[in-house]
Amino acid sequence: MIPLVHDFTDQTVLVFGGGRVGERKARRFAREARVVVVSPDFTDALAGERTVREATAETWQPRSAAAGIELVRDAPTAEAVPEWIDSVDPALVVAATNREEVNAAAAEAARARNVLVNRTDRAGERDVGSVVVPATVDDGSVSVAITTGGASPALSRHLRERLEAELDGAGAMADLTRELRAELKARDVAPAERREAMRRVVRSSRVWKALRTGTTNARKVAEDVIGIDSTTLAEQEPESQ
Ligand SMILES: C[C@@]1(CC(=O)O)c2cc3[nH]c(cc4nc(cc5[nH]c(cc(n2)[C@H]1CCC(=O)O)[C@@](C)(CC(=O)O)[C@@H]5CCC(=O)O)C(CC(=O)O)=C4CCC(=O)O)c(CCC(=O)O)c3CC(=O)O
Numbered sequence: 001m002i003p004l005v006h007d008f009t010d011q012t013v014l015v016f017g018g019g020r021v022g023e024r025k026a027r028r029f030a031r032e033a034r035v036v037v038v039s040p041d042f043t044d045a046l047a048g049e050r051t052v053r054e055a056t057a058e059t060w061q062p063r064s065a066a067a068g069i070e071l072v073r074d075a076p077t078a079e080a081v082p083e084w085i086d087s088v089d090p091a092l093v094v095a096a097t098n099r100e101e102v103n104a105a106a107a108e109a110a111r112a113r114n115v116l117v118n119r120t121d122r123a124g125e126r127d128v129g130s131v132v133v134p135a136t137v138d139d140g141s142v143s144v145a146i147t148t149g150g151a152s153p154a155l156s157r158h159l160r161e162r163l164e165a166e167l168d169g170a171g172a173m174a175d176l177t178r179e180l181r182a183e184l185k186a187r188d189v190a191p192a193e194r195r196e197a198m199r200r201v202v203r204s205s206r207v208w209k210a211l212r213t214g215t216t217n218a219r220k221v222a223e224d225v226i227g228i229d230s231t232t233l234a235e236q237e238p239e240s241q
Pocket residue numbers: 024025028118119120121122123124131132133134135136146147148149150151152153154155156157160
């Protein structure tokens with residue numbers, strides 16, 4: 001399996017099953033996507049947070065295009081599952097019910113429609129279009145995804161917990177170096193020099209410390225680490241490559 005990243009902004013994710021697993025997946029995707037959860041019942045946490053609408057695949061109407069979770073009470077049979085997929089028209093279907101035949105029907109109907117599917121009750125061999133949800137550590141625009149190829153979700157979770165502290169400040173580092181590399185580019189600093197400068201900044205424990213503690217100006221520390229400041233940068237001769 002090869003991890004790829006997918007932007008779910010303005011897309012819909014349809015989750016079958018409102019139990020513990022359905023809730024976790026719904027929350028994960030709702031950070032970016034609009035999520036519709038179809039289930040006969042929901043975890044207390046989900047049901048306590050928002051209203052549950054009653055609908056069938058025929059009567060359901062989209063409520064909002066905004067990212068977030070929408071709960072719909074229905075218990076589709078395996079035969080009725082494809083109608084829900086046609087009605088909601090999602091980019092991804094998550095099969096998270098405790099009913100094997102419903103999860104299988106969701107996977108089959110998604111595949112037939114070229115819609116991605118995440119089957120939560122299966123590890124191991126995967127069909128075309130079948131995706132795994134990795135454990136993820138996010139810090140700003142930085143994401144690290146961990147998968148064991150389905151072998152050990154508990155290990156994915158454990159490694160995620162360990163990496164959380166390690167990634168502290170990575171989002172701020174991404175912002176700072178985005179700014180610096182744009183400036184170096186705009187000032188026509190040669191690519192080789194730019195690469196060396198960026199490497200020095202991301203490796204610098206002084207810059208990391210400044211970003212994590214916020215006690216010193218990280219931008220100033222980074223300029224010092226590169227060995228040039230904004231003024232000398234501006235004075236540099238453009239170099240052609
Ligand atoms: C294949 C996959 C499909 C998918 O869901 O995408 C899948 C499948 C299954 N999980 C099962 C069990 C558990 N899953 C977790 C936790 C997570 N599971 C996640 C992903 C995945 N789980 C995909 C593979 C990921 C990979 O490659 O490693 C994580 C990483 C992401 C997320 O779900 O958000 C999230 C941690 C998130 C975090 O904490 O950061 C825990 C731990 C816990 O709950 O504490 C347990 C109990 C302990 C154990 O069994 O290990 C079972 C057996 C069910 C049963 O026994 O009936 C199956 C089905 C099977 O194995 O057949």
